[in-house]
Amino acid sequence: MDRLTNTARPYAWGSATAIPKLLGVEPTGEPQAELWMGAHPGAPSHIDRGDGLVALHHLIEADPEGELGPEAVRAFGPRLPFLLKILAAEAPLSLQVHPDLPQARAGFADEEERAVPIDAPHRTYKDAGHKPELLCALTPFDGLCGFRPMPEAAALLAGLAVDSLGPYVDTLRAGHAPDTLREVFTGILTASRETTAATVKQAAAAAERLGAADGPYRGPYRDDYAAYASIARHHPGDPGVIAAMLLNFVQLRPGEALYLGAGVPHAYLAGVGVEIMANSDNVLRCGLTPKHVDVPELLRIVRFEPSVPEVLRPEPVDGEEAYETPTAEFRLSRYAVADRARIAGPVAPQILLCTEGRIELHAVATGRQLTLKQGQSVFVPADAVGIGSVGAGVEVRGSGVLFRATVSV
Structure with a gap:
């Protein structure tokens, strides 16, 4: 489970204030239209595992099954099949x-x-x-x-x-x-x-x-x-x-x-x-x-x-509120965390995004703990979820709203 460093795209139609407000930073005066979270080579997220920031798509290229899980690799190839964004449109x-x-x-x-x-x-x-x-x-x-x-x-x-x-x-x-x-x-x-x-x-x-x-x-x-x-x-x-x-x-x-x-x-x-x-x-x-x-x-x-x-x-299922679509490459859900919750599911890549409040994460399989504030996100590789068709998952504590992006496999 790794904290993501993400890139904002300065498209002309974007808001100058919405994404900075979400991130708790001062606006630059320039429009910030989209905040990308994922492995798209156009603006990949970066992760620091002790050797400095590395682009997520390079980490996936080095170990596709460890980062994505064997089922996701079989279904979509050795690449993260989804891209998550915060979009802020002013025009x-x-x-x-x-x-x-x-x-x-x-x-x-x-x-x-x-x-x-x-x-x-x-x-x-x-x-x-x-x-x-x-x-x-x-x-x-x-x-x-x-x-x-x-x-x-x-x-x-x-x-x-x-x-x-x-x-x-x-x-x-x-x-x-x-x-x-x-x-x-x-x-x-x-x-x-x-x-x-x-x-x-x-x-x-x-x-x-x-x-x-x-x-x-x-x-x-x-x-x-x-x-x-x-x-x-x-x-x-x-x-x-x-x-x-x-x-x-x-x-x-x-x-x-x-x-x-x-x-x-x-x-x-x-x-x-x-x-x-x-x-x-x-x-x-x-x-x-x-x-x-x-x-x-x-x-x-x-x-x-x-x-x-x-x-x-959203359709509530065991504390998770899911937005069901016919697309296999992605699945979006959210958790309205009031005290604690548990994110389980298949051994597959996940991105967790906090859009409100402060949330503590604990990856059961690895023991890794991170705290997310509003606007922050983490990548949960498949090998951090656990072993088997349903992994050990991630324990969630705190108060806020957490979005979960993953795949349907």
Whole structure:
């Protein structure tokens, strides 16, 4: 069991204060968008086992079965299959989608064959993995997830009373999914920039008026309009502003979570949360970003299916509150520790993150003890959990909230 030294990523959309506040340090004045915990080579966590700080992925490379356990290595190979983050959004993230595993493998192989440099700005597939993800809110958290039912999308756009959106409204009212959603989404993203900029300007002004808390509008989409007005302020003229209006607006309360599988268009808008994902960096973007946008490939990957977002709430099992998903590469749960608890489970890698309070950890198999304060985390290698299909586990004492990231094997 080893304390992690983690890296904050200074993306422009991040909050300058949320992560420093969680860590109990002074803000630098620069945005800190994500705190990465794991073995992704882009920003790996580091561990000191007596010889100075060593990147976690190098430790895993040196002893895969000891760090990950034989079952995890058989299932996922000699690499930590998940990446845990604290995400702090003060501005909208890009409108994006992730490929499934066959799509990722094919896309990666194609770009490798065409000799596109792995660090090229126009590179789309950075690896051959998929990237399902789960976001659990620590504060009230706003996001977009999946396509709205088409009648709702038509009503939302019609409410803006922008003439150039009329054809999209008519198409949505008369058509059927998935073909109609594909037609409208494609039309928005491929329209001329001049036409789109004028449309976005008019739509943004209408959304500001309709979303105003002190305005006269009291209809069902006031919060939605307020969210889209905020997006437009950050990305004026971007076609992604209109495309985003086809998606469900979701507001999470602390403790609630959202699972995002392959092909689901989404964007995080504002808030602080714990995010876990398969250890991949494959993101296809179509707007709300200065980064590489690959509309044709994104349109090939997107699932044009209306949906109602399923907000996940933790299911308590023996003191553990788990967020169940269909993904094997990760499993996220939390413990609301009031006095003491015991973390058991398979012999597999774990990352434990304290987001509130002060918690003492005792690895039964090794006798190692550590104390976590808010914002601190540890890596528990498989050989520290114990021997057998169910290890001796980790004893927990204190008061606070502890998140546990591991795998489903």
